[in-house]
Amino acid sequence: MLRRNSLSHSLLLLLSAAIANRTTIADGNTWNHEHIALLGKTLTTNLDEGWEIARHLADYVLIWGGGGGDDLAKSPHLARIANSVYRDHCPDDPTCRAFGFLDRQGTPSPMMERSFLYRLHGHKIKPGVEVPADKFEEVYQSKYGKVRIFKIVNISEESKEWVADPANRVCDAPGSWYCPGQYPPGLSMMLARKKDFQQLGDFNAEGADDEYTKSYFRDLQDPDSARRKALEREARERKETQGATPEDTEQLKKRVNQIYNTWEDTEDSTMMWKLISSNAIDELRSWLEAEPHKAFVRSKDGRGPMWWAFEHRNEEITKLLMKAGVPHTDRDANGYTPVDLLQQ
Numbered sequence: 001m002l003r004r005n006s007l008s009h010s011l012l013l014l015l016s017a018a019i020a021n022r023t024t025i026a027d028g029n030t031w032n033h034e035h036i037a038l039l040g041k042t043l044t045t046n047l048d049e050g051w052e053i054a055r056h057l058a059d060y061v062l063i064w065g066g067g068g069g070d071d072l073a074k075s076p077h078l079a080r081i082a083n084s085v086y087r088d089h090c091p092d093d094p095t096c097r098a099f100g101f102l103d104r105q106g107t108p109s110p111m112m113e114r115s116f117l118y119r120l121h122g123h124k125i126k127p128g129v130e131v132p133a134d135k136f137e138e139v140y141q142s143k144y145g146k147v148r149i150f151k152i153v154n155i156s157e158e159s160k161e162w163v164a165d166p167a168n169r170v171c172d173a174p175g176s177w178y179c180p181g182q183y184p185p186g187l188s189m190m191l192a193r194k195k196d197f198q199q200l201g202d203f204n205a206e207g208a209d210d211e212y213t214k215s216y217f218r219d220l221q222d223p224d225s226a227r228r229k230a231l232e233r234e235a236r237e238r239k240e241t242q243g244a245t246p247e248d249t250e251q252l253k254k255r256v257n258q259i260y261n262t263w264e265d266t267e268d269s270t271m272m273w274k275l276i277s278s279n280a281i282d283e284l285r286s287w288l289e290a291e292p293h294k295a296f297v298r299s300k301d302g303r304g305p306m307w308w309a310f311e312h313r314n315e316e317i318t319k320l321l322m323k324a325g326v327p328h329t330d331r332d333a334n335g336y337t338p339v340d341l342l343q344q
Contacts, residue, residue: 025057026230029327030179033085033197040082040192041089043117044075044099045072050116052136054270056159056186063120063148070146072121075112076100085194087212088217090230096214097223098230110234120150157182205255222269222344228283231290255293256325262298263333269299276308276317285319289322310338 026039042053054061064071079099083089090111091097099111112118122129124139125145133153141150161183162168173177183191219226272294276282288295299306306326309318322328328338 022060023183033081034194035181037082037085037157037194038183040078040080041086041190043071044079044082044112045089046114046116047116047119047131047135052150053187053190054116055155056184059152059155059160061120061136061150061152063117063150064146065121065144065148071117075115075117078110078117085197087195088193092213092233093219093226094232095219095223095226096230097219097227097232100227102266103259105258109231111192120148123148123150125263152165154185156186157184162186165263170331212330224267228287228290234291235290252293256296259293260298260304261295263302265299265300266297268294269295269304272297272305273299273308276305276314277312279314279317283322285320292324295321295326301334306338307332307336310341313342 002073014344026036026200040055042050042057044050045053066071076096079090080094083094083096090098098109099115100109101112102109109119119129119131120136123131123136131150135153137151137153138148140153141147168182168184169179170182271311274280277285295305306318306321306327306328310323310328318328331337
């Protein structure tokens with residue numbers, strides 16, 4: 001049941017088809033997994049690659065930014081679907097933990113931040129986020145910005161003409177409403193990278209992708225570890241190809257200030273305590289290489305990694321945290337510094 005002022009994305013797409021007389025290429029129907037994976041790839045890959053795919057498929061992009069369960073909130077699922085067919089989307093990361101939010105404040109992961117969907121969703125709303133005028137033109141925004149429509153600039157006229165030609169339609173029977181369809185030649189290079197999806201019931205079939213399936217379920221069972229590995233890989237590759245940029249340094253400072261001044265019990269604070277109390281140094285080091293700002297997490301009582309390192313008399317972890325810049329003279333909710341714990 002729909003409430004006043006609340007429209008689902010599926011309904012918006014139906015309205016765009018019925019009222020605006022625009023054919024939609026995704027309306028909530030998931031009968032063709034490979035098609036949904038291609039659209040998921042378009043939305044969650046980087047802006048340039050997403051635009052290059054979209055210009056062969058559509059004239060406009062409708063973004064639902066209603067908050068809560070909007071397009072951005074659902075996008076991690078789209079990334080996973082994309083990776084089930086396009087395995088290079090999230091390399092060695094079957095549940096695609098590299099794509100998503102890093103904290104409760106909605107901080108995007110690097111992969112999400114550069115994505116087609118994030119850039120359109122936050123265009124001129126989020127600081128520093130804007131799509132290039134040579135690729136997109138915003139043509140409509142609802143009163144509160146929940147519905148946004150972008151025109152795709154420089155669409156492929158060749159692909160548009162190819163799709164419009166009845167001779168290129170693949171249907172069950174002449175005049176049938178059901179068309180499995182095929183894509184314009186302009187997408188052939190992208191389509192060559194896909195691996196046809198096998199459903200769960202097909203996993204024991206001959207030629208099934210057993211290793212991928214095992215990795216997928218392993219990461220589902222331990223999502224925190226999968227996320228840390230994915231972000232560590234992302235950080236390592238970024239460092240190797242680009243090095244640290246002034247923008248990276250400034251963004252890290254903002255995240256550190258935000259997390260250090262927010263005292264709350266979270267999954268991150270619990271995980272940090274477990275790693276320190278169990279002396280899991282290698283795992284902690286890998287985590288901080290991927291997400292250095294997590295060294296500054298603080299629980300509801302004001303204590304954090306440095307307090308716990310002193311409490312467990314763990315010199316190696318203390319040095320690791322000091323190297324990361326975590327102070328050891330600040331006070332918790334009871335006025336104690338980490339050093340004070342040595343006297344207790």
